[in-house]
Amino acid sequence: MEKKIFERPYIKKIRAGMPSKFGKPVKIDPLPFIDDLPVEELIKQYGSPLFVISEKTIRETFRKAKMAFETRYPRVQFAWSYKTNYLDAVCRIFHQEDAWAEVVSGFEYEKAEKNGVAGNKIIFNGPDKSLSDLKKASENDSLIHIDHFDELYDLIEVAKKMDHKPRVAIRVNMDTGVYPIWDRFGFNYENGDAWDAINRIVRSEKLELSGLHCHIGTYMLSTEAYRRAASKLGELAVRAFHRHNTLIKYIDIGGGFATQNTLKGAYYQGYDTAPSFDEYAESITSALLDVNFPDNKLPLLILETGRALIDDAGFLLGTVLANKRLSGGNRATILDVGVNNLFTSFWYDHEVNPVKDTSDHFEESTFFGPLCMNIDVIRDAISFPLLRKGDQFVIKRIGAYNMTQWMQFITYRPNVVLIDINGSTHVIRKMEDLNAVTAGESVPDHLQKI
């Protein structure tokens, strides 16, 4: 007979019968497999902590999103938002699924090029584009989304020396009923800056105004905001045609779709509040179909959603390092996963699942990371069954932003493993070692000797 796990005796009020106002008692299901591969085996083979990405989930999610839009609007194009996850393998899955690339820096632009994305399928966003970035993007016929007037002037200068007109769009910010307005990016719609920018672009005769872009926010829980944004961009497109005879070829509605992660401080769980792709698609496409576009020619609808396409495909696997009692008697569990790896734990109350079956007894605990830093908290006040040293766990929905915003801090960043559609695993980013971390360093001569 297997030896039973020792559990400390405790006293708990019996709440049998009707659910309380907080609902039924929580039961956390274990998550022993990812794409039919045992988590234990993965950790055994690739170490802990470990990032795991499911190619199957990526493709399924992408196709679901694509279907939601394409069955509502005839011309749809997705562009993979590099900043969300720019591991080459991940990007290439999206490109294989026919997504373009959406980049926000020279570095990301280089990465997209390296991944074999044609220049004219790269959308160049963001407020920071150097003159050389602009020059390269223009030469490659990329779609440059202008963020501010200074950039517009730079680009006009660049275009003067080109033999073809760079294709541009302007990023527009607007009041969509969601506050605060993200007015730090792009040109404002309500105060006329956006219209002013359109006029200047057309009058310059050096740039070709191909599209209009907006990105109304992040983790948007209101689909109505998108409806308003799409209507306003559509209205601008019609106005540009009537005033300048400029046909807007595409409308880029950006991203910001929410996932089922629960934001810190949210009253309801993420999976109760996050709209589905269908709901976003319905708002956006119905607004666009209502716009009276010139010549009845619907512009291409571009979507740059990142988070909603990748979050569910990422898992962070870890191991319990220790348990301890804090001074107030609260329980604390120390994990080998810290904020250095799980950057998004600053925003979300991440869902943590044990790998094995646990007891039904829950206790409020705090999950600390392994860093020698007080802020290294993965979850505070989580009601969780007791874990012991060496127990493994899985943090779900971490595909977005973590593999780009992670820090090499105190320790190395772990392996990233991709499970392909056949169930084979591939290390797509090797765990760092000393050489990798210090590769860029150099020691002056006088410090060679200590």
Next chain:
Amino acid sequence: MMRLNTVSPGSIIKGLLNSYAQIFFSDHILFGMILLLITFFDLVAGFSGLIAVTTAHLISYLMGFDKNRIRRGVYGFNCLLVGLGIGIQFEPGFLLFFVVVFAAVFTIFLTIAMQGVIGKYTLPYLSLPFLFSFWLMLIATNELTALGISERAIYTFNDLYTLGGHRLVHVYEWWHSMAIPESLRVYFLSLGAIFFQFNVLAGLIVGIGLLIASRISFTLSLLGFYTAYLFYHWVGADITGLTYSYIGFNYILTSIAIGGFFIIPSWKSYLWVVILMPVVALVTIAFSNIFAVFSLPIYSLPFNIVVIIFLYTLKLRIDPDPGLAEVYIQENTPEKNLYSFINSRSRFGLLSGNSIILPFFGKWNVSQGHRGEYTHKEAWKEAWDFIITDEKGSQFKDRGDYPENYYCYGKSVLAPSDGWVESVTGNVPDNIIGEVNVHQNWGNSVVIKHTDYLYSAVSHLQPGSITVKPGTMVKKGDVIGKCGNSGRSPYPHLHFQIQQSPLVGAPTLKYPLSYYIKYGKDTLKLCTFEIPEKGDLLSNIEQNEILKNGLNFLAYKTLNFKVNDKRIKWEVQIDPFNNTYLECQESGARAYFTFDDYMLYFKFFKGSRESLLYYFFLAFYKIQTGFYQGIEVKDLITPNYIFSKSRLFLQDIFAPFFLFLSAEYRMQYISRDNELDPSKITLQSEITVKSFGRSFSGPKFEIILNTDGIEEFKIIDRDIITEAVCIRESTS
């Protein structure tokens, strides 16, 4: 239009020669010349024939009859026969030619009258005008003793001697001394007898001419004749009747008319020839006896009776057999008719005037097709049900307990073609999943009228979602409502049908969808004029502006090309029958095409195969206006556009049964400079020639289009590359 109305000396001569060839349903100029020559075997008859035709044409032109028909010789040939008949019957003299002129006048009026009477049943008048006219002449001239009955035709040697002296007589004797089978002799006599030439030599020359003009007609002439010949033997009828009266041509002409000219040649038409020959024989024998009472020969009466009655009965078919198809556009040779028919059947079999697209955005599945197992039965068998399925083939997410869980629910429904909204039902509630509302079977529906007898209906829409009202004009692709679950709909789906009447729930009409893409596992297939089947995953075609604009050759525009410093100019023309074609000003070559925004088709080509237009015709044979890498546009090219006449000789004979020569056209989308807003598109097409089951690669083409239209096209033919660059002139 101007072109048709001008009367040039060329067209007059063509009309005269065609009047000769038209007797064998041909417009072959050489054949016409041969026949003209034959008639001059008897000088008097030859002249009187020519006088009759000339008179007929003169009157036709003066009175302003259809110049096109005059040029095709269809007004002249009856007069010709009358002229020949009178010429052979009587002694030469001024009076004879005088009578011929007036006989011709009468015959042309009779021809026109017959056209009016029989033509309205879209039947040919064949040689009926000749028969009536000539019988009347024969009866009338009994009184005109001054004419004098000729005995020329009875003494063949005398005729030959006057015509060709000793030499011709020798040739004739040599020919007769040859061991030529009796049946073949009768056959040639019969051929000659059509022109009142009662000798084998004339028949032989006619036979050769017929072979040159049409292999199928020639084969049919033998088939018809020998069937009748064998029938006479078999029933023990008096074969001398066939020999002496020379009315064997009735079988020959009937055979050509039914086997290949008025009906598309096929094994079925050949079978009908065999079946009808005994009928013609019986009619011949019967009428010969009746007409003997009046001392009148029956000439081609049996041919006229049988052909006209048979063609008329064909028109009354309710469910016509496509294997026995009538010729609608007469091209005057059975071969051309057949090749055009194969061309149009395989390429435009279901071509319809109104193009119908799928009534939705994105990819949908056919959950029930025509003659479906659930509800598409009986009068409503030709309808489709569409749903959306995900990766795993499921049509809903979660547990599918609510309509909202179904992927198709709430998706936009589009107008499948331009039209007016006929009726709208909009307030039937959606069903609970699994339940059906049989009281309001169709649920919320929109019926759109496209033409007087073409309506489309979409049903089971969401209540309150319909955005159009009766009378609203809709364009193809406009959103008219949302997919729902109302009416007899256990789960959300879109019912789509084409019908001939405006009522909701009217019986369906079998009507193809014009263009759509069918998705396989890793493949795309372009479907044109096809009927989607259950399980198909489909979407509409997304058109490309460059292709759509560049391939839209607007009427009266010109296309200028530069090939090796030589400039070539084509004009886009429309004829009175609304056929559009490109015409090369220099060579006169014409390439007929149709364009309907989604597809450019080249249908026919006339003219020199050396011309650039011929290669253009091949290069642009079929191009669809959506840019889809991975799609191959394929089409059949009938052998008459590819092979030389000598290589076609044998094929022509067997064409009604099978093609061993053919060619395939394949077109692919190679590249575009960018996806969003391309300014340059490259296409490639090639011809594969197939001969006796073996394939050879033919010419290849590279086509480049830009925002202005065609930029250039390259012809790669046996390592020789020819570049044709399109030159644009300013519109002023």
